[in-house]
Amino acid sequence: MGRIQLEKVTKSFGEVNVIPPLDLEINDGEFVVFVGPSGCGKSTLLRLIAGLEDVTSGKIEIDGTNATELAPAQRGLAMVFQSYALYPHMSVRKNIAFPMKMAKVPQDEQKRRIDAAAKALNLTDYLDRRPGQLSGGQRQRVAIGRAIVREPQAFLFDEPLSNLDAALRVGMRLEIMELHERLATTMIYVTHDQVEAMTMADKIVVLRAGHIEQVGSPLELYHNPRNEFVAGFIGSPKMNLLKGDTARQHGAATVGVRPEHIAVSTTEGLWQGKVNVAEHLGSDTFLHVNDHGLGSEPLTVRVDGELPVKHGDTIFMTPDTSKMHRFDDEGLRL
Amino acid sequence: MVVPYPVHSEPERPLMATQHSRAAARLMISPAVLLLLGWMLIPLCMTLYFSFLRYNLLMPGMEEFTGWMNYRFFLTDPAFMDALVNTLLLVGGVLLITTVGGTLLALLLDQPFWGQGIVRIMVIAPFFVMPTVSALVWKNMFMNPVNGLFGHLFQSLGLQPYDFLSQAPLASIIFIVSWQWLPFATLILLTAFQSLDQEQLEAAEMDGAPALARFWYIMLPHLARAITVVVLIQTIFLLSIFAEILVTTGGGPGTASTNLTYLIYMQSLLQFDVGMGSAGGVVAIILANIVAIFLMRMIGKNLDA
Numbered sequence: 001m002g003r004i005q006l007e008k009v010t011k012s013f014g015e016v017n018v019i020p021p022l023d024l025e026i027n028d029g030e031f032v033v034f035v036g037p038s039g040c041g042k043s044t045l046l047r048l049i050a051g052l053e054d055v056t057s058g059k060i061e062i063d064g065t066n067a068t069e070l071a072p073a074q075r076g077l078a079m080v081f082q083s084y085a086l087y088p089h090m091s092v093r094k095n096i097a098f099p100m101k102m103a104k105v106p107q108d109e110q111k112r113r114i115d116a117a118a119k120a121l122n123l124t125d126y127l128d129r130r131p132g133q134l135s136g137g138q139r140q141r142v143a144i145g146r147a148i149v150r151e152p153q154a155f156l157f158d159e160p161l162s163n164l165d166a167a168l169r170v171g172m173r174l175e176i177m178e179l180h181e182r183l184a185t186t187m188i189y190v191t192h193d194q195v196e197a198m199t200m201a202d203k204i205v206v207l208r209a210g211h212i213e214q215v216g217s218p219l220e221l222y223h224n225p226r227n228e229f230v231a232g233f234i235g236s237p238k239m240n241l242l243k244g245d246t247a248r249q250h251g252a253a254t255v256g257v258r259p260e261h262i263a264v265s266t267t268e269g270l271w272q273g274k275v276n277v278a279e280h281l282g283s284d285t286f287l288h289v290n291d292h293g294l295g296s297e298p299l300t301v302r303v304d305g306e307l308p309v310k311h312g313d314t315i316f317m318t319p320d321t322s323k324m325h326r327f328d329d330e331g332l333r334l
Numbered sequence: 335m336v337v338p339y340p341v342h343s344e345p346e347r348p349l350m351a352t353q354h355s356r357a358a359a360r361l362m363i364s365p366a367v368l369l370l371l372g373w374m375l376i377p378l379c380m381t382l383y384f385s386f387l388r389y390n391l392l393m394p395g396m397e398e399f400t401g402w403m404n405y406r407f408f409l410t411d412p413a414f415m416d417a418l419v420n421t422l423l424l425v426g427g428v429l430l431i432t433t434v435g436g437t438l439l440a441l442l443l444d445q446p447f448w449g450q451g452i453v454r455i456m457v458i459a460p461f462f463v464m465p466t467v468s469a470l471v472w473k474n475m476f477m478n479p480v481n482g483l484f485g486h487l488f489q490s491l492g493l494q495p496y497d498f499l500s501q502a503p504l505a506s507i508i509f510i511v512s513w514q515w516l517p518f519a520t521l522i523l524l525t526a527f528q529s530l531d532q533e534q535l536e537a538a539e540m541d542g543a544p545a546l547a548r549f550w551y552i553m554l555p556h557l558a559r560a561i562t563v564v565v566l567i568q569t570i571f572l573l574s575i576f577a578e579i580l581v582t583t584g585g586g587p588g589t590a591s592t593n594l595t596y597l598i599y600m601q602s603l604l605q606f607d608v609g610m611g612s613a614g615g616v617v618a619i620i621l622a623n624i625v626a627i628f629l630m631r632m633i634g635k636n637l638d639a
């Protein structure tokens with residue numbers, strides 16, 4: 001069971017208000033991702049839920065009981081830190097056993113849970129090593145192992161993959177998702193990487209300066225971003241945001257077109273521009289187009305498969321108007 | 335006594351370019367090395383040489399080789415056993431007080447509180463007071479049964495003033511020396527506390543470890559290396575405590591507060607017996623090395639990364 005509810009939670013550090021009043025509901029078993037640019041208060045929010053920071057005002061409920069004043073250990077949550085925060089002088093086995101030792105779990109039960117976690121996380125051969133003798137990915141798994149054995153109500157992850165290289169990150173991402181499938185425990189996952197958010201989440205919470213900009217499933221956010229910020233943040237490459245005449249033609253202050261919703265041709269189209277950079281990935285081609293007469297920002301377009309163009313070539317682009325997003329002067333969706 | 339330090343392996347460098355400069359470097363540091371060696375070896379050899387002579391300044395011109403006589407006299411002197419025990423008690427007592435007290439004080443100073451900067455500087459202050467001065471201040475202003483503050487305090491409570499330096503001479507000296515060395519231990523341990531990753535403490539807190547368990551399982555192991563450094567460095571200095579004894583008790587009453595250094599001083603300078611003093615010096619060197627080996631066995635592994 002891991003239903004977490006935040007009611008009008010605020011947090012200030014001295015004079016600085018980091019989290020303005022915020023309401024959020026996280027259902028049992030959900031995989032929720034907090035995403036937003038660096039410094040927007042994701043970690044602070046997670047630490048408030050964990051109990052590592054006290055709320056300035058408001059209420060936190062876990063499973064229907066008021067947890068606002070509870071000590072971190074009593075909230076039944078387990079956290080995986082960005083730096084892993086393993087205990088360097090203890091072996092992997094002792095690291096994983098530590099929370100159970102603190103909870104005075106019987107020895108044989110401890111051993112059973114350690115073995116199960118080690119097997120699930122491929123750590124069996126490393127149980128007697130120190131964290132310093134492990135690779136980044138293995139340390140990450142130890143940190144997760146230490147969280148699992150507590151059998152918590154919910155897992156909290158604070159940018160757990162940001163210290164890993166790209167290949168490992170993809171692998172660990174899958175492992176965490178599998179873990180979620182298997183345990184069906186609530187997980188709250190903080191990241192600034194929207195790709196991680198899109199691939200992992202049941203529910204994404206987009207934050208900006210402590211405000212919740214939008215809450216929804218990945219595809220909801222992709223198809224119906226509530227405002228310009230969410231539209232620009234979700235999706236890769238970023239959505240093209242156009243102002244001026246183009247926008248006015250569609251009766252908006254700004255229109256957004258995703259790179260994948262622009263048809264490209266070398267012969268004809270609505271817009272014309274010069275290729276500045278062409279990224280040929282084989283499966284896709286990303287073009288960064290200049291001199292398109294739609295504004296100062298370069299336009300990004302995505303083409304399925306290969307398109308033999310290079311720097312300096314002229315191309316033609318036609319947006320799919322049915323998939324265009326329109327925003328008013330305050331950035332809200334029309 | 336040799337102070338073992340963790341040797342950091344040199345970063346790998348291209349071989350060709352450095353071979354010449356290495357040879358040059360050796361050549362250039364050699365005068366300094368030779369000077370240092372001479373500085374150490376000549377007195378050491380002379381001490382060894384004197385320790386086998388009958389050499390008393392009251393009988394000039396009578397020096398002659400006496401073999402192990404000086405050692406025999408020094409080691410069978412009943413004062414020697416007392417001095418040995420006192421030395422170990424002094425070193426052990428001060429180490430215990432300063433490491434335990436230093437750890438607790440550092441833990442306290444690591445907490446954020448108002449006026450932290452000033453308090454930290456004040457805590458360090460005793461270290462800057464010369465040993466003779468601080469010992470005299472303690473002797474005359476605090477521990478003196480007639481004029482001392484402690485005497486007044488006892489009297490105001492209606493108790494008999496306690497003459498610390500004659501009734502508990504060694505304990506008083508241990509106290510004075512601890513007072514001097516506590517800042518050193520505190521400072522080193524404070525920097526160690528400050529280098530502890532806060533996320534580890536938070537992780538332990540999430541894992542359900544109460545404050546005492548966090549101290550025991552997370553902080554103390556993190557401090558192990560710093561404590562080792564404190565113990566080793568202090569031992570070197572504490573084995574040769576002298577000024578504090580000279581200005582407070584003069585080694586007495588009897589031999590109650592005489593340590594090895596002070597015994598050697600009494601033998602060689604007060605009795606003008608250079609031979610015996612040298613023998614005592616050699617014994618002290620051997621003892622210091624025994625202590626060093628013992629310490630390294632016990633806690634040296636903490637220095638390995």
Ligand SMILES: Nc1ncnc2c1ncn2[C@@H]1O[C@H](COP(=O)(O)OP(=O)(O)O)[C@@H](O)[C@H]1O
Nearest residue numbers: 013016018036037038039040041042043044045
């Ligand atoms: N302990 C603190 N004291 C003061 N300000 C803090 C503290 N922790 C975080 N902040 C501030 O709160 C804001 C949000 O920080 P954080 O939650 O770490 O952002 P994120 O994790 O989204 O990058 C930042 O502007 C940061 O400077």
Ligand SMILES: [Mg+2]
Nearest residue numbers: 042043044159
């Ligand atoms: Mg953060």
